[in-house]
Amino acid sequence: MSIFSAPDGRSFEAQSVTPSEALDRWGLRKGAVAARVDGSLADLTTTLTESATVEPVAADSEEGLEILRHSTSHLMAQAVRRLYPGTKVAIGPAIKEGFYYDMDVAGTVTEGDLKRIEDEMRRIVKEALPVERLFLPREKALELFRSEGEIYKVELVEGLADEEISLYRQGEYVDLCRGPHVANTSQLRHFKLLSLAGAYWRGDEKNVMLTRIYGTAFAGKEDLEAYLKRIEEAKRRDHRKLGRELDLFSLQDEGPGFPFFHPKGMTIRNLLIRFWQKEHRRAGYQEIMTPLILDRDLWIRSGHWDHYRENMYFTEIDEAPFAIKPMNCPGGILVYKSQIRSYRDLPLRMAELGTVHRHERSGVLHGLMRVRCFTQDDAHLYVTPDQIKAEIKGIMDLVQHIYKDVFGFSYRVELSTRPEKAMGDPVLWDRAERALQEALEEKGVPYRLNPGDGAFYGPKIDFHLEDCIGRTWQCGTIQLDFQLPEKFDMTYIGPDGAQHRPVMLHRTVLGSLERFMGILIEHYAGAFPFWMAPFQVRLLPVKEDFLPWASSVEATLKGWGVRVEVDRRDEKLGKKIRDAQLQKVPFMIVIGEREAESGQVSVRERSRGDLGSFTLEAFRQLLLEEFNPLDDEPSLHRCVPLS
Incomplete structure (x- = not known):
């Protein structure tokens, strides 16, 4: 016999039980879409034979919503396959505030067809189909998907190392998935399909273009209605629409991803620059400017050549290879190294409104929010190890003043740690992560840990500001870097007369002038405060x-x-x-x-x-x-x- 326990300490003995049965016994089943078994997510229908603690995952929790939305993406794919026989499905994940599914649809789907697909989804909900998890040997799973012509699923399975493949079945529809999912399609009642887009298979422009259908789902009707109302408000505030109406900027076919600023837009941009310069002078920064094009060897030395080359643009000068800068930091380092530095010079705060170019795929370009050319409100601080925390706190104070005191934004903070393809010594990474974490905790700033999402050269603190209709935007960042000072042999003369290695802090507050302007246009709905209005x-x-x-x-x-x-x-x-x-x-x-x-x-x-x-x-x-x-x-x- 095994012992199954509730979070509050209640328990019972049984040879086997499902999470659904255990939660029913404790009166905890209502509103659950899955369970957490000894800390791991599981389907409510999973058979448990070993002793475990079982707790419910509520539909309106963060994890519950992700499960609900992922399950609804399967529901949508099933409906599309019923309406468009011969459709081949690719991937359908839950995303922030919704889900999508990429499909090779047998026919043409337009925005007008979304209502028809929704109606079919509701019919499947009424059928109350059980959602069952299956495990098939690898070859059996391949045989199944090949027999149904699901070429994308076949390719996905072939890329897995698993000998046993996890599948989910609801009625006639079988999908490749690790789950968990809701137990029955009748639990998927509050959803809405939102839009269509094109998406290349595996994000590769050389592959076939698939149809991507976006939707959202919520635990309750009121939450769904509130979200849809917010979406409508966001459409009215769309910075691309307001940018045209207010004659602020334009996007031209001759420069895809390269915005054109009109006189009124330049007024706002220049006011932001004046404000930025004033605040940085007051905070002890010195402003610099570095070249737009620099020798390829510099980017090889900085690590960008190995880690960021696919996003860079290149040219030749005097038959030698050069790169258009995607980031400002290597140029700033050359300014630092242009003279001998003393410990008395540190902390040295150098700020740059540096224009950078990054190659973004055409499918992700979006007004001013995602462009190929933008001006970062960059700064690089060169500090001694014992100055790290004080400088991080100073940056946090500047962020607080600009976001909250000036623009009225609330914001949240994330700490992102070492990514899989990190550069440098893990010991230095651990040291950098501890320094950021301690600075946050000493300032009493609540934060969320975001494992594996740091920059390739160092961990970072990200600031996500919230606009007046509840959307969040990642703008400011603080990145602590022990790697580039090593790569560029950066030094300062210490009080002992010996050479020491400075620590480098990369940071932005606005993020980029272009994106921050787009956020402000939508936040203010184009009704800029008096000081920013193009004409007052x-x-x-x-x-x-x-x-x-x-x-x-x-x-x-x-x-x-x-x-x-x-x-x-x-x-x-x-x-x-x-x-x-x-x-x-x-x-x-x-x-x-x-x-x-x-x-x-x-x-x-x-x-x-x-x-x-x-x-x-x-x-x-x-x-x-x-x-x-x-x-x-x-x-x-x-x-x-x-x-």
């Missing part, structure tokens, strides 16, 4: 007769440093106001006969409407109350709702 005030003369007073007001406001424009079109006032609202200009000034005679201005604010008449001096005081981080007055600026 628009003057709206009622008739052409009042243009002289409008021009006089324009000159006065420009003298104050206000970004102002005059709507000189021969249009009705109502249309001018509506257009200014659509362009999300913070302040509108109506100029008619009364204003021209009195020398005053009638002010409208984009969210509060008509504020009444002001003298120019009173209006100036109103503008001075607006938050501006380029001044020295601390304040907050929160998300602006989409109007």
Whole structure:
């Protein structure tokens, strides 16, 4: 007999039991989609014969949602195969907030067909098909998939070392999978198919293009409805759409992945740069600039040639091989090595707004969020070993100020450790990971461990900021590097007169100007705070007769440093106001006969409407109350709702 225990200590004896039966006995079965058996995930229908602790995995937990979504991807593939006989399925994983399945569909699937596929999925849910796990010998599994023409599954099985292959069956549909899955299709009730895309088999552009169908699933109806509402809000805030409407930037066929910034977009970009420079000067950084193109030997020495070559662009100069930089760090190291450094020089904080080029596959390019050319707000800090923690804490303080105090973002932190293809001595990796972890803990910063996701040269802390509709974006990072100082033989003269090796900290806060601008466009829904707005005030003369007073007001406001424009079109006032609202200009000034005679201005604010008449001096005081981080007055600026 074996003993089966609940998390609260209750137990019973039996020769064998399933997790479902054990949880039923303890009254813990409701809402569970799987079980954790001695810490490992398992299907509710698994037969247990050895003593174990069994606990439920709730559908609305992080692990439960992943199981629910993975199971729903199988449900969708089954529905597509029923509707499109001859379809061959590839892979269908759960992803953040949803799932997808790549399929070689026997026919054409359009966005309009998603509803039809959903209806078939619901029919399968009503059939309440048991989801059973099977184990077949490798050759039997290959025979099964070959008989069904599942060429992609055959290729996957051939790539496995397992002699026994794990499969899942629901009705007529059998899929290759390690699980776990829900016990019955009737548990998959709250789902929605979202979009279609193309995807190359195994991500290789030389392979066939498959149809990728995206969807999502939740444990409850309310959670699904809230998510779909958020998705609709995200569509309204899409930075590509707003970028066109507000004339901020464009993406051209002549430069795929290389954004074009228009005058208004450049205004925002330059304001971000001014803000970045001011904050970094205050934090003790020195700004540098390094070349865009550098000799190939430098990239071989840095390790990028071995670890990052497929993402780089190359050229020749004087018949010698060069590379366009994908990262700024090797150039920064050359600046460090341009002179002898003393311990008195450290910590040395060098910041660079460096433009880098990285080859991204065309299928992953996405507006400003995923591009092939971008400007990183990079910095490299060169420190002694005993300065590491203090400098990491200083970076955290800078991140806190910029994210929270200036832009009003909340954020979470992840610590990423040594990846499989790491460069350098594991002992140095352990030392670097401990330093980052201790700095986080001493600052009292909650963090999530992300094993194996560090950079190839060192572990890192990543900052994921949350926008006003709950989406998270990875922007800032701190990477601790003992490797490059070794590779480049970097030294400083210590107090003992001997040469010592500095430690290198790589860090960004905004991440890249392009991506951060895309995030801000969506966060603010294009209604930028006053200090960032491309035009802060628009003057709206009622008739052409009042243009002289409008021009006089324009000159006065420009003298104050206000970004102002005059709507000189021969249009009705109502249309001018509506257009200014659509362009999300913070302040509108109506100029008619009364204003021209009195020398005053009638002010409208984009969210509060008509504020009444002001003298120019009173209006100036109103503008001075607006938050501006380029001044020295601390304040907050929160998300602006989409109007």
